[in-house]
Amino acid sequence: MPSNSEITTTKLSRLIGLPEAPAIVDVRTGTEFASDPRLMPCALRKSATEARLWAPDLLGRHVILVCSDGGAGSQGAAAWLRRLGVSAETLEGGYAAWRSAGGLLVEPEKLPQPDDTGATVWVTRARPKIDRIACPWLIRRFIDPKASFLFVGAAEVTAVAGQFGATPFDLDGVYWSHRGDLCTFDAMLLETGLHASGPLQRLARIVRAADTDQLELEPQAAGFLACSLGLSRMFRDDLEQLEAGMLLYDALFRWCRDATDETHNWPSRTKQG
Template sequence: MPSFLEISPDKLNRLIGTPGAPAIVDVRTEEDFALDPRLVPGSIRRTHADVTSWADSIDADAVVVVCQRGAKLSHGVAAYLRHAGIDAESLEGGFEAWIAGGLAVPEAKLPRRDAQGRTVWVTRSRPKIDRIACPWLIRRFVDPDAVFLFVPTSEVLAVGDRFEAVPFDIEGVFWSHRGELCTFDVMIEEFGLASAPLLHLARIVRAADTARLDLAPEASGLLAASLGLSRMYSDDLEQLEAGMLLYDAFYRWCRDATEETHNWPSPKKGA
């Protein structure tokens, strides 16, 4: 059982992917990281020795610190962060405990980060489904600070080249449709995020994005809501922010509420 200065892997797993998830900081040594160069979803790498120089840059209400075994490095960094006024906990058992039952993102799959430590992505403007679903997945499970550039279709590759942004959901690039799979499917597979709830959500996204609504009964609702948002917002980034809530809701339904039904009028007491 974790102490009041620790969080269990199970509890952290329930928070990851939700709007209220803590920032996750991986402080494993280079030697330990080389043994398994994967990351707890959504985490960033920092060195424990430099904690006093980067502690003030953490923009989060709560932080979970991860080291190899949940011992001196994570507890020491968490203590420094608490000294800086940040609510910080150590991951119980560290990365070794996490990988025993949790998802992990291969570091080699992550794009090069910019000077601010953010991944930068570029895609076609006027997003509908895949180009909202993919940024949601990235921000919730890969890089909470990811930057998304929406540009004319004809300029996606050139902007990617000039601004070192990774193109996605456009023909001829790595992060795009593959056969019957949409880009959201591909990202789940490549980032090692194949949990049951995300795979369920992926089927809904694929059905709505590829006009195969028979694949999932919920796809019609996602399509309708997505097209409605595209009519409500002329600014793609504002639409993305609104779409984040939509996908938060669909994810929580896939994870927690698929067995729940709703009827009206409600059954009378004692009936």
């Protein structure tokens, strides 16, 4: 049984990908990280021995510290965070336990480096509909919750990417884009290792069906397309639309994860004799 300052892999896995997910801080040593350079979703890499220096950046957040085995590295850093007023727990068994349990892991090798504020910056075409909302949702929920997204005219995406150090996506000729029958959301799942998630795979099929006009592929695709197009008509500002769309994807992800077997029907009236 975990202590009062530990969280189990099972409990943490239920929080991953949700808006209320805790901040995860990976404090494995450089050698430990080099032996397996994958990260838990949205994890930050920090030095355990410097916890007192970066703790103020996490005030107001619930934080999970992860070292290789749940031992001194994470427990010492968590103790420092609590000493400085941050709500902090450690992951029982650490990274090794998460990996052994089949916990979702992100491969960061092909992801862009964060800017001087610690956030990745992405740029795409203005007036998003489906893929250009799906990808930011995936990035913020599983890769970088602080990510910034720039929406510009299609002809200016490449120039803005170069001038502002942003990573272009969902545009012909760039790395993060459609590949054959797959849409950009599919490509991001494959390149980051997030395709290992069954719920995200289900969500990807719905996104692909709606984004590529193959509504027959998934029963939910037509309704999802209707909601996505409705949002695009509701908001003139693309960033406001993105924030509204996050809730739509949060709900669909929870359905893919927890509710695909649930049905709903108005109960028939019992005939009175």
